[in-house]
Amino acid sequence: xxxxxxxxxxxxxxxxxxxxxxxxxxxxxxxxxxxxxxxxxxxxxxxxxxxxxxxxxxxxxxxxxxxxxxxxxxxxxxxxxxxxxxxxxxxxxxxxxxxxxxxxxxxxxxxxxxxxxxxxxxxxxxxxxxxxxxxxxxxxxxxxxxxxxxxxxxxxxxxxxxxxxxxxxxxxxxxxxxxxxxxxxxxxxxxxxxxxxxxxxxxxxxxxxxxxxxxxxxxxxxxxxxxxxxxxxxxxxxxxxxxxxxxxxxxxxxxxxxxxxxxxxxxxxxxxxxxxxxxxxxxxxxxxxxxxxxxxxxxxxxxxxxxxxxxxxxxxxxxxxxxxxxxxxxxxxxxxxxxxxxxxxxxxxxxxxxxxxxxxxxxxxxxxxxxxxxxxxxxxxxxxxxxxxxxxxxxxxxxxxxxxxxxxxxxxxxxxxxxxxxxxxxxxxxxxxxxxxxxxxxxxxxxxxxxxxxxxxxxxxxxxxxxxxxxxxxxxxxxxxxxxxxxxxxxxxxxxxxxxxxxxxxxxxxxxxxxxxxxxxxxxxxxxxxxxxxxxxxxxxxxxxxxxxxxxxxxxxxxxxxxxxxxxxxxxxxxxxxxxxxxxxxxxxxxxxxxxxxxxxxxxxxxxxxxxxxxxxxxxxxxxxxxxxxxxxxxxxxxxxxxxxxxxxxxxxxxxxxx
Numbered sequence: 001x002x003x004x005x006x007x008x009x010x011x012x013x014x015x016x017x018x019x020x021x022x023x024x025x026x027x028x029x030x031x032x033x034x035x036x037x038x039x040x041x042x043x044x045x046x047x048x049x050x051x052x053x054x055x056x057x058x059x060x061x062x063x064x065x066x067x068x069x070x071x072x073x074x075x076x077x078x079x080x081x082x083x084x085x086x087x088x089x090x091x092x093x094x095x096x097x098x099x100x101x102x103x104x105x106x107x108x109x110x111x112x113x114x115x116x117x118x119x120x121x122x123x124x125x126x127x128x129x130x131x132x133x134x135x136x137x138x139x140x141x142x143x144x145x146x147x148x149x150x151x152x153x154x155x156x157x158x159x160x161x162x163x164x165x166x167x168x169x170x171x172x173x174x175x176x177x178x179x180x181x182x183x184x185x186x187x188x189x190x191x192x193x194x195x196x197x198x199x200x201x202x203x204x205x206x207x208x209x210x211x212x213x214x215x216x217x218x219x220x221x222x223x224x225x226x227x228x229x230x231x232x233x234x235x236x237x238x239x240x241x242x243x244x245x246x247x248x249x250x251x252x253x254x255x256x257x258x259x260x261x262x263x264x265x266x267x268x269x270x271x272x273x274x275x276x277x278x279x280x281x282x283x284x285x286x287x288x289x290x291x292x293x294x295x296x297x298x299x300x301x302x303x304x305x306x307x308x309x310x311x312x313x314x315x316x317x318x319x320x321x322x323x324x325x326x327x328x329x330x331x332x333x334x335x336x337x338x339x340x341x342x343x344x345x346x347x348x349x350x351x352x353x354x355x356x357x358x359x360x361x362x363x364x365x366x367x368x369x370x371x372x373x374x375x376x377x378x379x380x381x382x383x384x385x386x387x388x389x390x391x392x393x394x395x396x397x398x399x400x401x402x403x404x405x406x407x408x409x410x411x412x413x414x415x416x417x418x419x420x421x422x423x424x425x426x427x428x429x430x431x432x433x434x435x436x437x438x439x440x441x442x443x444x445x446x447x448x449x450x451x452x453x454x455x456x457x458x459x460x461x462x463x464x465x466x467x468x469x470x471x472x473x474x475x476x477x478x479x480x481x482x483x484x485x486x487x488x489x490x491x492x493x494x495x496x497x498x499x500x501x502x503x504x505x506x507x508x509x510x511x512x513x514x515x516x517x518x519x520x521x522x523x524x525x526x527x528x529x530x531x532x533x534x535x536x537x538x539x540x541x542x543x544x545x546x547x548x549x550x551x552x553x554x555x556x557x558x559x560x561x562x563x564x565x566x567x568x569x570x571x572x573x574x575x576x577x578x579x580x581x582x583x584x585x586x587x588x589x590x591x592x593x594x595x596x597x598x599x600x601x602x603x604x605x606x607x608x609x610x611x612x613x614x615x616x617x618x619x620x621x622x623x624x625x626x627x628x629x630x631x632x633x634x635x636x637x638x639x640x641x642x643x644x645x646x647x648x649x650x651x652x653x654x655x656x657x658x659x
Contacts, residue, residue, distance in 0.1 A: 030389065112179055123426055126160050131439065175238040236289040244273045305418045348427075357454040364462055513651055580629055
């Protein structure tokens with residue numbers, strides 16, 4: 001049995017049940033749903049789940065942030081839902097009905113690069129490590145690198161380039177493969193197409209700029225010639241060529257008889273796509289990519305580079321929410337290909353650090369709130385390592401001000417980054433490890449930017465947070481004072497009647513009202529070892545005469561039992577936790593005869609209906625229907641007094657009071 005079975009059952013119910021799920025999958029941190037009717041999902045109740053760090057809708061998908069354990073959660077969820085085998089493609093296809101054209105383009109781009117990210121991250125780490133051993137002049141008075149003084153490390157440096165070159169120079173192979181995989185066509189044909197773009201027979205793309213036009217090799221077809229140029233590191237030519245292959249293959253599959261399909265389809269589609277790639281699409285794609293990268297490069301290095309950095313730094317985190325940030329991968333890679341480095345990636349890594357430091361500020365502000373820390377600390381760590389979603393959706397957006405503080409800090413750090421020309425050799429390594437991808441000469445400036453992003457975000461969050469929390473406390477105090485004043489006024493008005501006056505005084509004290517009508521008895525008379533002996537806490541019980549369980553006090557629904565539905569847990573503002581349990585051993589009824597009228601995370605008032613139950617079914621199953629109320633955690637409450645040995649009326653009779 002998995003660790004998340006109960007949570008999975010609860011989430012299944014809150015998203016509208018199995019019938020409301022068109023498809024479901026997961027990524028590194030999120031459950032991704034394509035819902036038949038998104039309106040059926042109870043977002044507030046879902047976000048109130050302890051295991052959930054946040055939720056949002058993006059690209060037609062309802063996404064629930066779980067964190068780094070999402071794979072385990074997903075496994076339990078699909079087993080409980082009975083929908084094993086649902087793929088990410090099924091989710092994306094089902095969600096497309098709610099997407100516009102731009103969203104579909106962005107989604108497609110994200111899906112192309114997603115499978116390549118592990119390799120890109122690995123390549124970035126390797127290039128970062130090579131930076132440290134072959135470009136940092138740390139020895140012999142700053143005149144030599146580690147590779148200069150050690151043949152061993154020189155050999156390591158040379159060997160590691162084998163992987164670095166495979167990742168970044170041979171990127172078109174991965175892109176072509178990913179496109180064919182995404183579109184459901186023959187992946188091996190995509191690989192072959194990619195290999196023709198980076199073949200050793202061609203002039204390497206990185207050598208084109210330093211090669212005279214007359215020296216560029218050509219295919220001579222008599223009436224015309226075509227340059228034999230490779231597309232190492234090029235993104236757009238590879239994407240155009242791959243999609244051409246995909247649609248040619250689909251076209252030939254459609255018109256070719258099945259008996260000769262195995263010969264005709266791959267031959268015609270691959271041959272024509274390779275010709276199109278080198279004769280038409282490659283040169284066009286190269287120019288488009290160069291145009292885009294030149295515009296971005298001009299913005300980063302031009303007269304208004306400070307403005308560009310400020311804007312990019314402040315908008316990148318909101319772009320993560322919309323999913324548009326996936327475009328930056330293609331632009332970064334194109335900048336690396338054209339300018340031997342990218343100034344965008346350092347700003348992205350700084351945005352990660354800023355949002356993580358905003359969470360660190362919340363950790364400091366909520367250092368006494370253990371429940372909040374269970375979300376804050378993992379979110380902060382993952383953000384510092386480059387995975388921002390748990391921090392953004394699970395912490396910063398919920399409060400609002402930490403997200404804005406992170407944006408401001410990111411903007412300031414980005415200004416310094418572009419002002420100093422901080423450039424990265426590779427992408428994929430975000431957050432604090434992002435310094436490994438920075439060109440050695442810019443590592444000091446990036447370190448300064450890291451300090452700026454981290455310290456500004458932390459300080460702003462703490463300063464603003466203290467004010468916000470103080471305002472919340474003052475608001476609560478005012479409300480409490482007004483309530484007390486109202487109660488005092490009531491007592492004065494009724495001062496002529498001492499009996500009424502005493503009753504009014506009691507009503508101003510915190511108390512629990514009867515959650516059922518019936519006979520109130522002490523726990524020792526319940527006849528259950530666990531409850532009767534007070535193992536779970538002090539309390540009382542009611543032998544019911546009605547069949548609806550009511551809230552005894554204003555509280556939040558903290559715990560539900562989705563499968564059995566026979567109990568619920570409440571949490572009060574003072575930290576007190578109350579368990580209401582219908583019947584003895586009724587968990588074995590598996591929910592038959594019980595119906596929840598509330599949802600986990602819901603705020604309820606005293607007298608709110610909680611559970612509807614069938615007393616006859618409980619008795620027929622051989623169980624007592626006595627219902628217990630247990631104080632499982634006293635919180636800040638003192639002098640709790642229970643009143644038993646009497647007949648009580650639901651929502652009226654006081655069964656306990658405390659200070």
